[in-house]
Amino acid sequence: MTDTPLTYRSVNPATGVELRRYDTATDAEVGEALDRADAAYRNAWGTLPLAERTARVAAFGQLFHDRADELAAIATEEMGKSLKEAAGEARFSGDIFAYYAEHAATLLADQPLIAPGDATAVVQRRPIGVVLGIMPWNYPYYQVARFAAPNLVLGNTVVLKHAESVPGSAALIAGLAREAGLPDGVYTNVFATHEQIGRIIEDPRVQGVSLTGSERAGSAVAARAGAALKKCVLELGGSDSYIVLDTDDVAAAAQQAWAVRLSNMGQACNSNKRLIVHESIAEAFIAELTLAAKNLVPGDPSDPTPGTYRPLSSRAAAESLAAQIQDAVEQGATLHAGGTLEPGPGAYLAPAVLSGVTPQMRAYREELFGPVAVVYTVQDEDEAVALANASAYGLGGAVFSTDAERARRVAERLEVGMANVNTPAGEGTQIPFGGVKRSGFGRELGPLGIDEFANKRVFYVEG
Numbered sequence: 001m002t003d004t005p006l007t008y009r010s011v012n013p014a015t016g017v018e019l020r021r022y023d024t025a026t027d028a029e030v031g032e033a034l035d036r037a038d039a040a041y042r043n044a045w046g047t048l049p050l051a052e053r054t055a056r057v058a059a060f061g062q063l064f065h066d067r068a069d070e071l072a073a074i075a076t077e078e079m080g081k082s083l084k085e086a087a088g089e090a091r092f093s094g095d096i097f098a099y100y101a102e103h104a105a106t107l108l109a110d111q112p113l114i115a116p117g118d119a120t121a122v123v124q125r126r127p128i129g130v131v132l133g134i135m136p137w138n139y140p141y142y143q144v145a146r147f148a149a150p151n152l153v154l155g156n157t158v159v160l161k162h163a164e165s166v167p168g169s170a171a172l173i174a175g176l177a178r179e180a181g182l183p184d185g186v187y188t189n190v191f192a193t194h195e196q197i198g199r200i201i202e203d204p205r206v207q208g209v210s211l212t213g214s215e216r217a218g219s220a221v222a223a224r225a226g227a228a229l230k231k232c233v234l235e236l237g238g239s240d241s242y243i244v245l246d247t248d249d250v251a252a253a254a255q256q257a258w259a260v261r262l263s264n265m266g267q268a269c270n271s272n273k274r275l276i277v278h279e280s281i282a283e284a285f286i287a288e289l290t291l292a293a294k295n296l297v298p299g300d301p302s303d304p305t306p307g308t309y310r311p312l313s314s315r316a317a318a319e320s321l322a323a324q325i326q327d328a329v330e331q332g333a334t335l336h337a338g339g340t341l342e343p344g345p346g347a348y349l350a351p352a353v354l355s356g357v358t359p360q361m362r363a364y365r366e367e368l369f370g371p372v373a374v375v376y377t378v379q380d381e382d383e384a385v386a387l388a389n390a391s392a393y394g395l396g397g398a399v400f401s402t403d404a405e406r407a408r409r410v411a412e413r414l415e416v417g418m419a420n421v422n423t424p425a426g427e428g429t430q431i432p433f434g435g436v437k438r439s440g441f442g443r444e445l446g447p448l449g450i451d452e453f454a455n456k457r458v459f460y461v462e463g
Contacts, residue, residue: 006193010166016345034130034200036188050155058102059180062097063176064094064097068090079313082304083304085264099429108454117462124457126155126455128208132160134161135147141173146449147212150450154453158187159200159206161197161200171189173189206230208231210235211235212234238439239395240273240395242257242260244277245410247402250285267369270425272373273367274376274387279378290336315344327362351373352371352372388415396435399414433445
């Protein structure tokens with residue numbers, strides 16, 4: 001991890017206009033942040049009774065509901081999310097805090113073990129100390145909530161390094177933590193450089209690190225954490241398969257797939273990036289997607305209207321996605337609609353429909369992080385499964401059929417962390433999230449999420 005200079009700044013992707021900048025932390029400020037986090041863990045948070053911790057975490061979460069409109073406005077201007085989606089994300093983030101606060105006693109209850117003779121033994125879940133979160137821009141509140149909420153309830157303290165493009169969102173979250181009454185050092189935002197992050201990982205006061213981001217970032221963080229013998233959780237890229245074996249209504253099935261693909265403008269790790277459709281319905285399916293794509297025009301994310309699409313997170317992101325589409329077209333793929341860049345400096349790329357993608361194309365191998373529906377036509381279940389599992393990624397996948405048992409049978413064969421039957425994704429505060437292969441390791445949300453940075457201590461009493 002080199003000490004690449006970072007600029008924390010808010011840039012409106014709809015206009016390309018810079019809104020504000022934030023100072024990068026000095027080494028002294030980073031050291032002070034770790035001092036406060038460690039002191040808070042040892043003196044003010046890790047030893048606090050569970051009921052008191054959960055009350056403050058619940059108050060933190062409630063502010064995500066109370067201030068949803070304010071949070072939404074910042075996310076919209078920083079990364080182009082629609083106000084409706086951003087407000088929904090803020091409220092769901094509040095729900096995550098509420099889930100862990102409400103169920104903490106059950107989730108952290110001692111787990112009895114079978115012990116010999118008259119001995120007793122249990123597994124206790126205890127905090128480990130300071131944990132570092134490195135978060136992405138695409139869901140600036142949700143990603144933070146699913147990392148921070150379980151760790152705060154557990155008794156760990158959190159140091160948070162957010163993406164450089166959403167510093168306003170990061171600062172607002174830190175402000176909510178203070179407003180909720182979390183003691184100083186329990187939740188600390190740092191605008192750190194890459195090298196500072198490396199030193200934070202190595203610092204003996206820090207006990208673990210969680211990253212949601214790219215494979216490249218995950219590899220760098222995992223290497224640094226491994227060298228320092230620190231636990232890490234990685235939620236990386238995805239190229240999720242979305243298998244449609246049959247349907248009674250092709251138009252409705254295609255419209256559902258399109259709506260999922262355009263959620264957050266396709267900028268989601270578990271978006272349905274590969275639509276694998278049976279040959280008996282593929283032509284009609286593609287035609288329906290194409291019609292939907294051709295009817296869209298650029299729109300203002302702060303004032304969305306039907307029939308419009310929003311910008312991607314940045315002009316650079318839009319240009320990168322356009323290059324992936326162009327590579328596919330130049331090698332023989334069919335672009336049915338979209339894929340064109342609007343003149344700069346905004347980050348608008350028309351949602352696209354691609355077919356005929358083959359293994360030599362970048363669009364086959366790489367994650368398409370944006371509104372591109374790639375349709376593959378298959379002859380049977382075996383071909384669908386082989387194609388789904390051919391990806392280097394293994395985050396999620398979904399299988400659809402009018403025969404639920406058929407869909408279940410195919411979904412059982414998917415090499416993923418999350419397999420779904422007749423739904424795009426099983427979602428909820430109580431449903432764990434995570435993948436396998438190059439999509440990373442570890443789980444967030446649900447009962448598994450609170451275990452990742454817990455000391456699962458064996459407590460054994462003889463006699």
